[in-house]
Amino acid sequence: MGVTGTLIASVLSQRLVARVQAEQFERQQRVAEAQWRREQQVDELARRREGYMNVNAAFRRYRTQLMNFLWHVHKGAVTPEAREVVEEARRDHHSVLAEAQMVASPAVLSELDEMTRTLSETYRRTMCLEEGNPDPDGSFDExxxxxxxxxEQWETMRGVMRADLGVGDDTTTPPATTP
Structure with missing residues (x-):
């Protein structure tokens, strides 16, 4: 009986140790997976933040250059250089927007798409005015x-971006002076 007990104890002990090691391994795997997920979330947040910053900067530059171009049109002083500056800002905006579209949340993507439509329409109206073929409601003042x-639309989009990034309440900046 004593020998049998000794033999059974060693078998049970080995099984118990194996079970403890398996549970410990599973815990380590869960911890490693949780850490990997956190790192992925941090990386994704950083990519979105960078994309949003870049698209905001590109939007502001494009808007500013398009406003400047509108002033050149109004003054009758459009030059090939002025046109190239606005076209460069437009190309840059499209490039940065394409990158941001790959990382943006659905809510931000919706705002980006709407902003791009509005900006494209403003560009079209400005170019029609410059070419001497303005829309019926396409005067300089309009x-x-x-x-x-x-x-105003940019402020809304910026708020959605900030919310997507988990940034607190947004204090809006006053609009830049328009031409």
Missing amino acids: IRADFVRLW
Whole structure:
């Protein structure tokens, strides 16, 4: 009986140790997986933050250059250089927007798409005015009013971006002076 007990004890002891080791291994795996998920979330947040910052900067530059171009149109002083500056800002905006679209949340993507539509329409109206073929509601003053609406739309988009990044309440900055 004593020998049998000794033999059974060693078998049970080995099984118990194996079970403890398996549970410990599973815990380590869960901890490693949780840490990996946290790192992925941090990386994703950093990518979104960078994308949103870049698209905001590109939007502001494009809007500013388009406003400047509208002023050149109004003054009758459009030069090839002025046109190239606005086109460069437009290309940059499209490039940065394409990158941001790959990382943006659905809510931000919706705002980006709407902003791009509005900005594209303002660009089109400005170019029609410059070419001497303005829309019926495409006067200098009416297009200039579009820029105020663009700024308001940008503030909304920025708020959605900030919420997506988990940033607290947004204090809006006053719109830049429009031409």
